[in-house]
Amino acid sequence: MPWLAPSDPFDPDQQAAPVSGIASRLVRHDSGLHSHQRGQLLFAYAGSIRMALPGMISMVPPIRVAWIPPATPHRVLIRGEVEYRSIYLDTTRIVPPTEGAAILSMTPLLREVFERISHAPFNTDWDKGVAANLLAVCLDELRTARREPMLLPVxxxxxxxxxxxxxxxxxxxxxxxxxxxxxxxxxxxxxxxxxxxxxxxxxxxxxxxxxxxxxxxxxxxxxxxxxxxxxxxxxxxxxxxxxxxxxxxxxxxxx
Incomplete structure (x- = not known):
């Protein structure tokens, strides 16, 4: 189960599977400006996340999920304590859930599926069985989720x-x-x-x-x-x- 302590090293771009998820807890954290080759779905399970993207700022509370496209510089700031989940998608093998950076509604169903995927082992086979079904439901929910006006241009x-x-x-x-x-x-x-x-x-x-x-x-x-x-x-x-x-x-x- 990929529950990570803040000190645990993790590089989503080094994972073999097209999907990798993590769950962690951070206190007063500043990620610094960085990017990934994979797209990232970021969800605050408890607490609220501040996020900065090129020319935009946003807040990600527990009722929202952020989609950060591949190679997009971003910075995550946490002023208190946040329990968060991240799912990374290799968009050369999986169609992105939406075009461009977006803040999407987190539905009850999506929340449950997101939790299952973020705790799945890194070597999960996402092409068959229960894992394939979970991924399909997650992507379907994301593609029909409402875009929220929570990206503020700066x-x-x-x-x-x-x-x-x-x-x-x-x-x-x-x-x-x-x-x-x-x-x-x-x-x-x-x-x-x-x-x-x-x-x-x-x-x-x-x-x-x-x-x-x-x-x-x-x-x-x-x-x-x-x-x-x-x-x-x-x-x-x-x-x-x-x-x-x-x-x-x-x-x-x-x-």
Missing amino acids: PGDARLSRLNLDALPPELAELADLVGASARTLTRIFRRETGMNYQSWRQSWRLLKAVDLLASGARVTEVASELGFASDSAFIAFFRQMTGETPRRYLHGRT
Whole structure:
């Protein structure tokens, strides 16, 4: 059973089988920027994972699974404790579950199948028997899973290098003062590089952060305060507007 301690060496690109899975627990971890020859499915079984991709950031809570295509540079950051699962696919032998990087819904069935595959021995024969059936169900579920708007594009303009992506982004006027550019200029930059205006981008950032905090165990009151909402009800209304659901149902209603 491939349960790995943080110190155990593992290189998915050296595995002979087209599929390899691992399960592990990490505390305050920074993977550094790296890539694999294989595609990676990353799932936080418990806790929340921060992820950075070229020009994008994301949060991966336990109700989501991330697909990272082969040769895609990425960085995983964990600020607390996370129990996670990873499945690596040789896409020269297995058709990728989707095109491009994506955050997908984790259904109850997919969660159970994902658990079985991530604990399977490295020498499993995925071409026959139970293993082949598990893999087929996993891929079918992934290919029909809903894409979630949890990949936030990040502007690369040098004038925004002082924007702290770990803290609540300031209002537009305050950001203009901070970086020494007009609000109109910043609006053009965000539209050009992210496809949205600054206010929409800031609201999307708040949603990512809210999901991260909630999945990590923070209470609604704490999240509302950290994200600058005047009250719990204001935060819940914002969350419902962004996702169509209350925070509680969003985190627990689909698993």
